[in-house]
Amino acid sequence: MYFIDEKELDAIRAVFERKRLFRYQPDEGGECDLFEREFERYLPVPHSLLVTSGTNALIAALKSGGIGPGDEVIIPAYTFVATAAAVAQVGAVPVIANIDETLGISPSDIEAKLSSRTRALLPVHMDGLAADMNAITRLAQSRQLLLIEDVAQAIGGSFQGRKLGTLGDFGCFSLNENKNISCGEGGIVTATSRARYENLFCQHDVSAQYNPVKSRFFVETRPFLGSSMRISEISGAIMRVQLSRLDEILRLLRERKAIYREALAGLRQVRLITGNCSEGDCGSSIHLLCSDPGYAIQAGQALRNAGYLFAPVTTRPAHAAWKWLPLLDKEPAPRGQAPNQMAHFLQSVDVLTRVLRLETDIHKSLAATQTDARSVRHILESL
Ligand SMILES: Cc1ncc(COP(=O)(O)O)c(C=O)c1O
Known part of the structure; x- marks a missing residue:
């Protein structure tokens, strides 16, 4: 809320x-x-x-x-x-x-x-x-x-x-x-x-x-x-x-995400995800799509060490198929083996292990958001 x-x-x-x-x-x-x-x-x-x-x-x-x-x-x-x-x-x-x-x-x-x-x-x-x-x-x-x-x-x-x-x-x-x-x-x-x-x-x-x-x-x-x-x-x-508050909330979210979009443009190993319609994106999350999972781990660590809480989306508790598939598989996978459908969504594993996510903070001023976004760029460039 x-x-x-x-x-x-x-x-x-x-x-x-x-x-x-x-x-x-x-x-x-x-x-x-x-x-x-x-x-x-x-x-x-x-x-x-x-x-x-x-x-x-x-x-x-x-x-x-x-x-x-x-x-x-x-x-x-x-x-x-x-x-x-x-x-x-x-x-x-x-x-x-x-x-x-x-x-x-x-x-x-x-x-x-x-x-x-x-x-x-x-x-x-x-x-x-x-x-x-x-x-x-x-x-x-x-x-x-x-x-x-x-x-x-x-x-x-x-x-x-x-x-x-x-x-x-x-x-x-x-x-x-x-x-x-x-x-x-x-x-x-x-x-x-x-x-x-x-x-x-x-x-x-x-x-x-x-x-x-x-x-x-x-x-x-x-x-x-x-x-x-x-x-x-x-x-x-x-x-x-x-x-009655929704449009204003969306405006505040989008304004802050736009600051990150501008500040992080043109990076070699990272790009911002804006979905299939950037104007319609609610702006509630800032996702960094990294070039490979190893870089994502390194970048995530460096950003969090500096106080920017970009978390790997794979650490979200219930948000990827491999987390909930065991609940749904009628035949549970034998001990130590991946659930049956696992092989079908490796493409998703490839994407999700490269994504870091930060929740947009609408209570932060535009100036502070700008300072953060510049500093995030600086950290990413220095890796
Ligand atoms: C993508 C998605 N679908 C469905 C739900 C279920 O909503 P609720 O928690 O209100 O039951 C959520 C809740 O966060 C969700 O993120």
Whole structure:
């Protein structure tokens, strides 16, 4: 959470004063309803729904899109464990495709991993960087696959002028603590079709079809085995304030990343990663892509010794396929052996072992950021 102050407190106080904490009341227009309409206008997208987490957003999207046992869903080798877990939770099989040097899923490796059981593509916009949505959308359309964007780490980011989370059938956002905007815990799912939104609605509220108050949500009710992922008015109220802060947060992040981009241009052994759309990059992470893993270790050490906390992305606890694959492999690998799918994502190991990452600090002044970026350049040049 980058900013939280009296504005959020006032919004929560108003909810308490209305004595209305549960979002579904006979009348519309509570905080969650208002947030969803504001978020739809912000992106823009036809439908959005608040849920309890980003993981549940993914589960809701997969289930609402009809993904289940026997289906394969292609996900990238660099993502948080939740992406893979959500696919497994609906009984489908996560098939891992390599990432490339943009840190996004590689469209050519998606093609290599397609099978007759593939039902969905699930690209992830990691660390605020857009995946290659032109190539991925083309693939999804030509194979009639469901396209779900995992936008957990990139709310407000865009690809060629269109906001992330509006380019596929569903967009799944997380609102937990480490995101561009947050209410502590929560998620949002966007949907481009009305029928899929109605499925989402049943998924997030198990009794939705039985409640006359909610009948207005359905053009036509059909059986759908749902769950319970409703969020309270307190979270909705916080999120309305947080959304009003989003563009300013993105501006501050991008401004600081641009300073690093300029300061580190033209280095021999390092370049900055900006994903598949540098203007749409949220700017929340500064990634150095090094020429080789040995140099990355040396550079990382030198930078950290000087107080610049660039960490190897491979040390992130749950963010690469080899960290979570043992959870998903039905047949655990024999002792001392790599999990079965390991050989399929060596290209990702090659990229990730060369990447150092620093979280952008928007509370640092522009002048201090400039001094840091110059000093980082100096350290890298002196190696
Ligand atoms: C890429 C990605 N997908 C999904 C999630 C799951 O979100 P949540 O923690 O809100 O369940 C996260 C959370 O950090 C994430 O980074």
